[in-house]
Amino acid sequence: MQRRLLWFLDIDWARATEADASALVGWLRTAPNPQRRRRNPNSPQPGSVNPRTGKPYLKAGYAPSTINHCLTVISGFYAYHRHYNRGPLINPVPESRAQRRDLAHRAPRTAKSRSSGGPDCASGSPRPIRARFRTGCGTSSSPP
Structure with a gap:
């Protein structure tokens, strides 16, 4: 957890729970981001739309991607x-099922074996170059 929040809640980092992680997310959703303070009084309001580009200006708080990071x-x-x-033995930040599903292909124990031909040898129609210039993929011809 962020040290500021744990210090404020008077909790040791090793005793943080999922409820403390939820408190952190709630705080980040409502807290203003100090790097987005407008110093110029004539600057546009946070979250308003730029009339020239049509893009919105950054909002005053933390972005969802920042909270996820x-x-x-x-x-x-x-x-x-x-x-x-x-x-602690239990991580206070819960892991979502969708995240586990998305990262499942990275698990080394469930690695799938590659095809015998490898990635360069397509099993479909031949490549659109002359056969005598083809290397690998089971052909024994070499270029002149």
Whole structure:
């Protein structure tokens, strides 16, 4: 968890729970981002639309991608300490089923074997170049 929030809640980082992670998300959703303060009084309001480009200006708070990045970093921090048997055994940032499904292809235990031909040898129609210039893919001819 961010040190500021844990300090404010008077919680040790090793005792943080999922409720504390929810409190962090709620705080980030409502807190103003100090880097987006407008210093010029004539500058456009946060979230308004630029009349020239049609794009919206950044809102005053934290973007959802920033909140997700924060949660990813915190989750990695707790996973690192769990790997070395320090801190809590349960990560306070819950892992979603959709995230596990999306990252399932990266699991080394469920790696699929590659085809015998490899990625360069298509099993369909031949490539549109002359056969005598084709290398690999089961042909023994070589260029002149």
